[in-house]
Amino acid sequence: MSAPRPLRPTLLAPAYWPEVRRGTERVIRLLADGLRDAGHRPRLVTGHPGARRAVAEEDGLEVVRLPRPPAVRAAVSRGRIDEHAAHLPGVVAELVRDPGDVLHALYPTDAVAAALARRAHRLRGRRVPLVVSNMGPPDRRWARERRGRTTGLVTVARRADAVTTLSAFARDRVRAELAVDSLVVAPPVDLDAFAPPADDVRHAAPTILFASAPESDAKRLPLLLEAVALLRDRDPAVRLVAQAPRDPAARRALDAQPGVATVDLDDHAALREAYGRAWVTALPSRDEAFGLVVAESLACGTPAVACAGEGPAEIVVDDGVGRIAAAATPQALADALCGALRLAGEAGVRACCRAAVRDLGVDAHAARWLALYERLLADAAR
Structure with a gap:
């Protein structure tokens, strides 16, 4: 019997490394790694600030970078169109020429481009499956702020072969706000890259890690700073290590706060070291679909703290791996952090934390996606 034919899924996102390094870009890289290791040939079609189409093979992922022409960028700006749409004319042409086996869009406007290309193939008699992944918990207000978002999130999603979200929290939000049903596919964690330190040593002082974008209002760093100040009133040794803001003035202002130090965590090795040495990782964000930093922290054996009613609460499943703040207030967050700091010193906590994410x-993760892709391809062949 011949071996199964390698699949060639086409992933679609508005930007990629090194231009942008967020959770979505990390998920793309890890999904590509899993697909590659399983013998498949993933491709990413994305945008870039360059003037020409560029193609590169990056660790088994074919990356097609399409330009954002100045005239299109100007039209996007004038027309209240989503800022990530400037490369989309090139995306449609690229996908009409070569859609791969499955189209998998990870942003609403990319989903619109994929749907246009899929329609062209359907007119030629070919059915190309389309998957739309919501990488956050979008709501109707956000969707209406820019043209293209509602179309991708609602119109295209309802016609797609599958829609996915990152957590039950995100699934319920999408259903309530947009009347779109979805499957939950949690993002992956690189359990090889993120592991407890060999020497099992944490910082001498009680250390809280904030490994998210400090510029994002949704991550609620000011709330965390207030909670840390309350903790330091009880124990002045408590310190906060935070991802450094990109703006130098903002970084200096953060470093000037008592008990706070900023570090550059863009490098995987530095991030793993920070997780492993910290006592607790804090993610007090709102509208958080999953919370990859929480899962990565647990993989490194470090407890985590998040707020109730958010996606990360589905990862911090019990008091053996962290704490959930009952409310988004400085006192409630300080109480949760205090409990997690005590937990960090207990025997066996690293093993408990890592066990909580072993299925991620x-x-x-790649196997779950392959099963979905193959089911959709079988349906399309009928």
Whole structure:
């Protein structure tokens, strides 16, 4: 019997490394790793600030970078169109020429481009499956702010072969706000890259890590700073290590706060070291679909703290791996952090934390996607 034909899924996102390094870009890289290791040939079609189409093979992922022409960028700005739409004319042409086996869009406007290309193939008699992944918990207000978002999130999603979200929290939000049903596919964690330190040593002082974008209002760093100040009133040794803001003045202002130090965590090795040495990782964000930093922290054996009613609360499943703040207030967050700091010193906590995310590994994640892709391809062939 011949071996199964390698699949060639086409992933679609508005930007990629090194231009942008957010959770979505990390998920793309890990999904590509899992697909590659399983013998498949993923491709990413994305935008870039360059003047020409560029193609590169990056660790088994074919990356097609399409330009954002100045005239299109100007039209986007004038027309209240989503800022990530400037490369989309090139995306449609690229996908009409070569859609791969499955179209998998990870942003609403990319979903619109994929739907246009899929329609062209359907007119030629070919059915190309389309998957739309919501990488956050979008709501109707956000969707209406820019043209293209509602179309991608609602019109295209309802016609797609599958829609996915990152958590039950995100699934319920999308259903309530947009009347779109979805499957939950949690993002992957690189359990090889993120692991407890070999020497099992944490910082001498009680250290809280904030490994998210400090510029994002949704991450609620000011709330965390207030909570840390309350903790330091009880124990002045408590310190906060935070991802450095990109703006130098903002970084200096953060470093000037008592007990606070900023570090550059863009490098995987530095991030792993920070997780492993910290006592607790804090993510007090709102509208958080999943919270990859929480899962990565647990993989490194470090407890985590998040707020109730958000996606990360589905990862911090019990008091053996962290704490959930009952409310988004400085006192409630300080109380949760205090409990997690005590937990960090207990025997066996690293093993408990890591066990909580063992099902989120890259291979298992890729296998879930392959099963979905293959089901959709079988349906399209009928």
